[in-house]
Amino acid sequence: MATVAGELARIVRAHRETRGWSLGGLAKETGLSKTLLAKLETGTGNPSLETMWRLARAFDIPLSTLLGDDEPPEIRVIRAGEGQTLTSESGLVARLVLAEGRSHRTEIYEVHLAPGNDYLSVHPPGTEELVYCTEGSLQVGPRGREVELSAGDALLFPGDLPHRYVSARGARLLSVMSYPPARQ
Numbered sequence: 001m002a003t004v005a006g007e008l009a010r011i012v013r014a015h016r017e018t019r020g021w022s023l024g025g026l027a028k029e030t031g032l033s034k035t036l037l038a039k040l041e042t043g044t045g046n047p048s049l050e051t052m053w054r055l056a057r058a059f060d061i062p063l064s065t066l067l068g069d070d071e072p073p074e075i076r077v078i079r080a081g082e083g084q085t086l087t088s089e090s091g092l093v094a095r096l097v098l099a100e101g102r103s104h105r106t107e108i109y110e111v112h113l114a115p116g117n118d119y120l121s122v123h124p125p126g127t128e129e130l131v132y133c134t135e136g137s138l139q140v141g142p143r144g145r146e147v148e149l150s151a152g153d154a155l156l157f158p159g160d161l162p163h164r165y166v167s168a169r170g171a172r173l174l175s176v177m178s179y180p181p182a183r184q
Helices: 002-016 023-030 034-041 049-059
Strands: 085-087 093-099 108-111 115-121 130-143 145-152 154-160 163-167 171-178
Touching: 002 034, 002 049, 002 163, 023 034, 034 049, 049 085, 049 130, 108 163, 145 154
Parallel strands: none
Antiparallel strands: 085 093, 093 108, 108 171, 115 163, 130 145, 130 154, 130 163, 130 171
């Protein structure tokens, strides 16, 4: 099971069992079907970005933990195109560029919003998110308090509040998430 799907299966099963949850219990926590969760745990599922976020929130872990990227090296070079790519049901495409941190977890995503994209997200408690627009324009921020960003603009906000990414004409951005220290 050295595949990405196999690694995800191992991680999901381990986190579910650590919490003493059945597949039904995990389904209740995530709002996902038991059938989908069973496929993920056998390495036969192909989860969307929304599915991955639901699992991360239920387990109270950074998304990158589900991708099997837990051990930060001393130094690391990330080449163009490296990193796992995730796609949302609304068409948002995010490439995990980096997931590191010794005292707390930081994830950096390179994101492409297709024209007309409207994506809603929320992260575990204590998460801060920085969005830096590199191309195009978008509205982003906590729901009801979205801010218009153009190339070169940035926004820092509490990532644990429901927030939206909306782009009429498409945009590219970097999303940096900083999670609180893991609970022991």
